[in-house]
Amino acid sequence: MTAVATPRAPRLADIQAAVCRQYRIRPADLLGPSRRRTISRPRQIAMYLATRLTHRSIPDIGRFFGGRDHSTVYHARDRISALAEADRDLAEIVGRLELRLRELATNPPCHCSDCRSGSRAFPLDPPQIPLPIAFPGELDLEVAA
Structure with a gap:
């Protein structure tokens, strides 16, 4: 008889981290009392x-x-459900977050010392490309006339 692994549900901390990453906010902000829409x-x-x-x-x-x-x-659940029906962009963001979280729950990252996959936060995140930082006057650009 073969054992079939059932996917685990994402942890609340996983959901918190994914949403904070998407919106570039701190976990403390998400848990705090702020009523600002952001x-x-x-x-x-x-x-x-x-x-x-x-x-x-x-x-x-x-x-x-x-x-x-x-x-x-309950209000949050109903509000986001209604907004996602009316706002395609929001529906796409929520759908993408849900997909990432389901993927993370199905294939959690490895945390062993022999494996580098434990360093990634979410399997479907695009690669991070560092951008060069230049201060005014550091770049000598010639403008074609």
């Missing part, structure tokens, strides 16, 4: 993904995301 919308997306991808209870999700009430999690 913070609250990613927080709502994280709660939405947590309700869809984990087996955690709604109160557990609320507690994880800064001690929020269960009604806040």
